[in-house]
Amino acid sequence: MANQGAKKRKEENTRHMANLRCLIIACNVIYVLVRMLIFHSSFSWKHWVGLVLTSVAYFIPYQQLAQMAKPAYADDGELLDGGFDMSTGGICGYLHDVIYITSFVQLTSIISDKFWYTYLVIPAFGAFKSFGFIRGFLSHGSEGEVEDEKTRKKREKMEKKASRPKFMKTRNR
Numbered sequence: 001m002a003n004q005g006a007k008k009r010k011e012e013n014t015r016h017m018a019n020l021r022c023l024i025i026a027c028n029v030i031y032v033l034v035r036m037l038i039f040h041s042s043f044s045w046k047h048w049v050g051l052v053l054t055s056v057a058y059f060i061p062y063q064q065l066a067q068m069a070k071p072a073y074a075d076d077g078e079l080l081d082g083g084f085d086m087s088t089g090g091i092c093g094y095l096h097d098v099i100y101i102t103s104f105v106q107l108t109s110i111i112s113d114k115f116w117y118t119y120l121v122i123p124a125f126g127a128f129k130s131f132g133f134i135r136g137f138l139s140h141g142s143e144g145e146v147e148d149e150k151t152r153k154k155r156e157k158m159e160k161k162a163s164r165p166k167f168m169k170t171r172n173r
């Protein structure tokens with residue numbers, strides 16, 4: 001029963017990466033079949049560039065996720081860690097978002113080339129997150145503000161309540 005969680009996570013990660021791989025392959029096959037074979041008359045060099053761009057946009061996040069999902073083994077071959085939990089947020093979630101946005105752009109660009117503008121969501125979100133991060137370092141305006149009476153009393157009450165010792169009620173049998 002030891003390392004049961006690591007074994008379970010390894011299986012989940014293997015299944016998750018297989019699902020992502022199937023999504024990527026399916027989107028590429030659909031794009032090639034529909035765009036190149038059915039709509040071949042409107043296929044130009046720009047579409048080749050788009051295919052290369054989406055392939056790179058799939059490859060880089062997928063490789064990073066594969067590295068994160070890779071399990072760690074001891075020297076004797078025993079499973080130590082099942083890999084990173086793919087269901088968490090943070091950078092893992094952002095990498096999944098890039099893959100999903102890429103699949104959306106690739107499939108919808110079959111209908112109209114205007115869907116390529118959807119890729120602008122990725123740098124816009126990065127700029128938004130960066131702005132919030134940088135603003136946290138630059139704005140220290142709240143230190144010099146004068147506190148009104150109501151806010152001061154509420155803050156003092158909360159500080160007093162936090163400083164009191166906490167007692168836990170127990171039941172006697």
